[in-house]
Amino acid sequence: MLPWLAVLAALGLPAGGVSSWDKTQIKQLSQGLQHLYGNISRLIERGKLGPADFFTTVSRKDWGAEGAGCSSQLPKPLEVLVIHHVPGLECHNRMVCSQRLRDLQAYHIHENSGCDVAYNMLVGEDGRVYEGVGWNVQGSHTQGYNNISLGIAFFGTKEGHSPGPAALSSMKGLVSYAVQKGHLSSRYTQPLLVKSENCLVPPQKAKPKKVCPHIISRSAWGAREAHCPQLTLPAKYVLILHTAGRTCNKPFLVGQDGGAYEGVGWKVQGSHTAGYNDIALGISFMGTFTGTPPNSAALEAAQDLIQCAVAKGHLTPNYL
Incomplete structure (x- = not known):
């Protein structure tokens, strides 16, 4: 023992x-x-x-x-x-x-x-x-x-x-x-992960594509001023959620149009998951997905965001 x-x-x-x-x-x-x-x-x-x-x-x-x-x-x-x-x-x-x-x-x-x-x-x-x-x-x-x-x-x-x-x-x-x-x-x-990937075993090789997707900024979608604490970077975890039909304060939001919308951003704490807000990036699909997954465009956008976070040093390569 x-x-x-x-x-x-x-x-x-x-x-x-x-x-x-x-x-x-x-x-x-x-x-x-x-x-x-x-x-x-x-x-x-x-x-x-x-x-x-x-x-x-x-x-x-x-x-x-x-x-x-x-x-x-x-x-x-x-x-x-x-x-x-x-x-x-x-x-x-x-x-x-x-x-x-x-x-x-x-x-x-x-x-x-x-x-x-x-x-x-x-x-x-x-x-x-x-x-x-x-x-x-x-x-x-x-x-x-x-x-x-x-x-x-x-x-x-x-x-x-x-x-x-x-x-x-x-x-x-x-x-x-x-x-x-x-x-x-x-x-x-595990649910809502692209191509049946296991989130406990991060991919060993990044996909051969551009480093980061186009991200629709806060100013472009008309966000109000934020008052949130800084995030400890690089983050160790990625939490993938869905909004269940409501607008939530997540670091990034992914729409069914395949667009990635900036929430509070890479360097600021979200309020998505109690116990993980200070060490995890939160990515949320906009909509309700308890029975069916987001469409392929949204799933691809989320995976691109994760690879982008690793490439920019916001997320550790051996993330969970």
């Missing part, structure tokens, strides 16, 4: 926390974690690691779940993976995370008229994996995808923050385990 504390010690994490770290130390930790993820993935592929070697699972019984009320079965293997981030349930140990999860289940059942907690599996900020409705039962996490996808959610993160290293490591191991055990296809995709 690989204790998480041993991993952190090997990477040089001080016992007192990270408040005194400089940028060099943070970069070294990030590189160390990437190396760790790669090693774990290779060992999993070779069948030398089981689930207990890279994450700890807390069963429904152990976190105190109410009786399961969902019964619709999922096919195997699933072709689609959906990863959510549930804000506002801060926890850092098993006892508190279990209570937060019981609260979430009660909310989904009693307030949202669901049959159970909405997700198949959940990853706590404590680094543990909590069983939701399980691998084989249909969740209610994403309208239009529940019957064809595996839904996994991060929870327990402090409001305004992204998941920590322990949670990220467990998520990586959990997805690899799902593929290894046949719950998820090795060629799985």
Whole structure:
């Protein structure tokens, strides 16, 4: 078994926390974690690691779940993976995370008229994996995808923050385990990505085309003055959303005409995704796409924007 504390010690994490770290130390930790993820993935592929070697699972019984009320079965293997981030349930140990999860289940059942907690599996900020409705039962996490996808959610993160290293490591191991055990296809995709690309594995080679598409500026579409904080660049993540029929404050908006409309711009924080606004670029399709994807022109424009962001240094080449 690989204790998480041993991993952190090997990477040089001080016992007192990270408040005194400089940028060099943070970069070294990030590189160390990437190396760790790669090693774990290779060992999993070779069948030398089981689930207990890279994450700890807390069963429904152990976190105190109410009786399961969902019964619709999922096919195997699933072709689609959906990863959510549930804000506002801060926890850092098993006892508190279990209570937060019981609260979430009660909310989904009693307030949202669901049959159970909405997700198949959940990853706590404590680094543990909590069983939701399980691998084989249909969740209610994403309208239009529940019957064809595996839904996994991060929870327990402090409001305004992204998941920590322990949670990220467990998520990586959990997805690899799902593929290894046949719950998820090795060629799985995530919704609204061009040409079935896997957003956890960024393209190794940029498409041979012009660096950036034509972007319709704020002044051209008549934007009002913005008062938003600066974004930390280069961003580590790209969040792809849709406006569901409303105009939203996203860094970039993509229309069905294939046009890219400047939102708050490359260097300014949007308000698109709690916990990621300071480290992620947000690209939003204008319209509602819960059942069908945007058209090819819009999808192509979004992919061009991502490649443009990498080329201009606004987005790291190994983005998620």
